[in-house]
Amino acid sequence: SCEMWHRTPIRMLRVLRSASSREAHRVCATVTVPCGRTHRTSLALALARRPHDPLVAALWTGQAHRKAAADGATQPLVSVGDDGVREAPVSQSEDGAGPAVVSWSPAGTTTHLEYLKACVEITKVRLSGLVVMTTMLGYGMSPGAFSFFDFGAVTVGTALCVASANAWNQWLEVPYDSQMKRTCKRPIVRGALQPHEAVGVALFTGAAGVATLYCTTNALTAGLGLANIFLYAGLYTAMKRTSVYNTWVGSIVGAIPPVMGWTAVTGSIDPQAILLGGILFAWQFPHFNALSWNLRNDYSRAGYRMMSVVDPGLSKRVALRYSVALAPLTLALSASGLCTPWLALDGTLLNSVLIYRAWKFYDDGNEKTARKLFMTTLWHLPGILVLIMLHKGGEPKCPKYALKTIAGDIKLLTT
Numbered sequence: 001s002c003e004m005w006h007r008t009p010i011r012m013l014r015v016l017r018s019a020s021s022r023e024a025h026r027v028c029a030t031v032t033v034p035c036g037r038t039h040r041t042s043l044a045l046a047l048a049r050r051p052h053d054p055l056v057a058a059l060w061t062g063q064a065h066r067k068a069a070a071d072g073a074t075q076p077l078v079s080v081g082d083d084g085v086r087e088a089p090v091s092q093s094e095d096g097a098g099p100a101v102v103s104w105s106p107a108g109t110t111t112h113l114e115y116l117k118a119c120v121e122i123t124k125v126r127l128s129g130l131v132v133m134t135t136m137l138g139y140g141m142s143p144g145a146f147s148f149f150d151f152g153a154v155t156v157g158t159a160l161c162v163a164s165a166n167a168w169n170q171w172l173e174v175p176y177d178s179q180m181k182r183t184c185k186r187p188i189v190r191g192a193l194q195p196h197e198a199v200g201v202a203l204f205t206g207a208a209g210v211a212t213l214y215c216t217t218n219a220l221t222a223g224l225g226l227a228n229i230f231l232y233a234g235l236y237t238a239m240k241r242t243s244v245y246n247t248w249v250g251s252i253v254g255a256i257p258p259v260m261g262w263t264a265v266t267g268s269i270d271p272q273a274i275l276l277g278g279i280l281f282a283w284q285f286p287h288f289n290a291l292s293w294n295l296r297n298d299y300s301r302a303g304y305r306m307m308s309v310v311d312p313g314l315s316k317r318v319a320l321r322y323s324v325a326l327a328p329l330t331l332a333l334s335a336s337g338l339c340t341p342w343l344a345l346d347g348t349l350l351n352s353v354l355i356y357r358a359w360k361f362y363d364d365g366n367e368k369t370a371r372k373l374f375m376t377t378l379w380h381l382p383g384i385l386v387l388i389m390l391h392k393g394g395e396p397k398c399p400k401y402a403l404k405t406i407a408g409d410i411k412l413l414t415t
Contacts, residue, residue: 118192119201122170123163130381131257132159137385138261138276141338141392153216154264158257160209161225165253167202168233171195176241176302182295202233217264224260228253240304244314247288247307255281272338278329279384285322286358287377289315293361293370316362319373323358326384327351333388343391347384354380 135158139151170177170186174195177183187193193201206229214222232253239246255277262273292299292308293315299306307315330347333339357373 118187135261138258142265144265157212164206165232180298282322289319290374320362
C-alpha cells in the first residue's frame, strides 16, 4: 500500500477501502507521505470532491503534518477514526529510523469562537477593509445628496462581495496554498475549516452582498459586485497558473469597488468614476510587483506565473510604468472638476515619492528596493484617497450632468 502511494493518492484510497476501517485509518496516520506537488495536488482535489470522506481527510491532514514534522515542527498528527478525530505527537523511534508507534489520545474540539474566527479569516478582513475604503471614496466623491443609509448599504454590500471572492479563491487554491509559506496557514489548509464549509461561507456572503446592493442601491451596482466575484474567483484565480496577464485582471478587480460607490448614487458609470477606478488600477502594479518580488520562490513552488517569476525585467518595468501613470491620472481629477487644483500639487508630491521608489526598484531590483517600494505603496494609497476627499470640488464638468440640468430646467418651465 505504501508503495502504491507513490503512484497516486487515488489508488492508495482504493487499497485502503479494501481494508478494515480502523486499520485503514491507522495506515493514514503512520504512512510516510511524500510532499511532491503532484501528490499534494491530486490529494487536495480528491478532498475538494469528497469533503465528507474520512479517508481523504485523514490522508490530507496526515501528509500536511508529516511534512511539518519533516521540517522540524512539533505539530500533532491528526487522523480520523471510527469514534471521531484523534491526535498523537510525532515522535521518533529509538533508532531514529522512522516514527514511533502512535499512542492515541482524544483530540480537542474546535470551539464556536475558533470556528467563527476561521470563517472571518477566510474572507481576508484586512484586505477587504482597504477595498471597502475605496468604495466609500467613490460614494463620497459622487455628485448627489449624501444618505447614511445608502452609504452603509453599499459599504456592507461591497464588503460581503469581497468576502465571497476571497473565500472562493482560498477554496480553489487549497492545493497550491499548502505549498507556499505565505499561505500554508490559511484556514482550509490547516484544517480549521472543511472545504464544504468554505463553500458555504462563499455562497452566503456572495448572495447576501449582491442582494444587499440590488435591494438598497440599483441593479448596476449589484451587477458590478457579482461581476467582481466572478472576475476574481473565476478568471483571475485560473489565470494565475497560466499567464502573467493575471495581474492585469486582478487590477481590474481592484478598480471596480470605487466605481460601485459612484454608481450607487448616480446609477451610471461616468468619466470621473473611471478616473477613480484608474487610480486603483495603476496603484496595484507597483504594490503587487514589489510584494511578489520577495515571494518569487513561493510562487514558483506553487506553479504561479507571476511577472516576478516568469519575467523579472517585465515586473520592474511595469511597476515603474504604472507608478508614473498615477501622476496624470491625479491631474485629470483636478481637470475634470471632481477635485480642486490643490490636488494637482499635493498629489504630485505623493506620486513623486512613489515614482522615486519605483525607479530605484527598476534600476536595481533586489529584496531591499522591492521592500521599500512595497512599504511606500501601503501609505501612498490611503494618502492619495484622503487628499482626493479633502480637495473635492463642486459639480463635475461632465456633459451628461449638464444635459440633465438643462432638461430639468425646461421641464420646470413648461409645467
